[in-house]
Amino acid sequence: MTALIAHRPLSPKAIVWGLLLANGFLIALMLALAKTATAQGVPAITYAFWQTLIAGSVLLLCAARPSAIFKRRLTRYFLISGLTGIAIPNAIAFYLVTKLGAGFTGIMYALPPIFTFLIATTMGLESRNWTKLTGLAIAVSACAWIVLQRHTEMHHPNGLWFALGLLIPVSLSIGNVYRSVAWPTDTKPMTLAAGTLLASAMTLGALAVALRTPLVSTEYGTRFLTIIIPQGLLTALTYYCAFELQKRSNPVFYSQLGAVAAMFGLVIGVVWFDERYSMAIWLGALTVIAGLRMSNRERRPESSRNRVTSVKLRNS
Numbered sequence: 511m512t513a514l515i516a517h518r519p520l521s522p523k524a525i526v527w528g529l530l531l532a533n534g535f536l537i538a539l540m541l542a543l544a545k546t547a548t549a550q551g552v553p554a555i556t557y558a559f560w561q562t563l564i565a566g567s568v569l570l571l572c573a574a575r576p577s578a579i580f581k582r583r584l585t586r587y588f589l590i591s592g593l594t595g596i597a598i599p600n601a602i603a604f605y606l607v608t609k610l611g612a613g614f615t616g617i618m619y620a621l622p623p624i625f626t627f628l629i630a631t632t633m634g635l636e637s638r639n640w641t642k643l644t645g646l647a648i649a650v651s652a653c654a655w656i657v658l659q660r661h662t663e664m665h666h667p668n669g670l671w672f673a674l675g676l677l678i679p680v681s682l683s684i685g686n687v688y689r690s691v692a693w694p695t696d697t698k699p700m701t702l703a704a705g706t707l708l709a710s711a712m713t714l715g716a717l718a719v720a721l722r723t724p725l726v727s728t729e730y731g732t733r734f735l736t737i738i739i740p741q742g743l744l745t746a747l748t749y750y751c752a753f754e755l756q757k758r759s760n761p762v763f764y765s766q767l768g769a770v771a772a773m774f775g776l777v778i779g780v781v782w783f784d785e786r787y788s789m790a791i792w793l794g795a796l797t798v799i800a801g802l803r804m805s806n807r808e809r810r811p812e813s814s815r816n817r818v819t820s821v822k823l824r825n826s
Contacts, residue, residue, distance in 0.1 A: 534770025536748040554604035559714040564742025566707030592709030595685030620772035621679035623765035645805025652797035699753035
């Protein structure tokens with residue numbers, strides 16, 4: 511069997527699809543663990559801080575050249591990427607997961623392609639076409655339908671929670687566009703993931719101090735350690751896979767990651783937390799996926815790297 515595997519290496523297409531599915535599942539599982547911890551009284555900022563600190567430290571120790579993380583030219587990349595791609599969306603998601611459920615919160619991770627497309631077209635990084643616009647219109651309409659259905663199913667809904675949830679895809683979209691433009695081509699994905707996670711931890715730590723939120727407390731209990739340590743390791747694997755996926759694929763393919771995570775999130779919400787969703791929400795989720803698939807049907811004529819080069823030439 512070993513010899514057979516050695517003679518039949520996985521194709522690049524199989525690898526990126528495997529990374530996409532694995533990464534989507536890991537993101538959904540990450541939200542589930544966060545709900546377990548925050549439901550016990552652990553502040554969302556505290557949980558996000560330790561999650562990213564542990565994950566970033568693990569990846570830094572595993573990196574071939576840990577010293578590369580301290581290059582001055584990467585500082586801005588780490589700070590912007592960490593703030594928009596991890597700190598803001600994760601802190602919000604970990605707070606909302608106890609209010610709206612793991613499944614619904616996971617839906618917010620399916621929306622970045624919509625906002626990414628709008629930002630990219632505004633910046634001239636993406637050309638408009640009817641297929642993409644139609645697919646995005648379907649996905650946005652389905653998302654609005656899901657929010658409306660979930661709002662009517664809750665006993666005491668708070669509109670602010672849903673508005674806050676929209677900051678998740680907006681922040682992730684800004685991070686996606688920034689990484690596409692500023693991606694350091696001569697730096698390993700593990701180093702980029704480690705630096706981004708540690709920069710996120712620094713931001714969350716500073717925010718926790720400003721809000722007087724304790725990062726360490728006996729009130730969290732010993733069970734917090736049994737959750738946060740596996741969560742840190744899980745997060746390290748999640749973001750390593752994410753940066754590998756972004757390196758090996760184009761932004762159109764990468765943007766489907768959130769949709770995969772959203773579907774896994776609904777399933778985990780039902781299996782793990784006994785959450786119940788109406789048929790309307792399940793149909794809405796499938797429609798979101800279908801709309802995003804339609805919008806991504808046409809591949810970009812240029813690779814991400816070529817697009818970045820053309821943008822730099824126009825700005826020079």
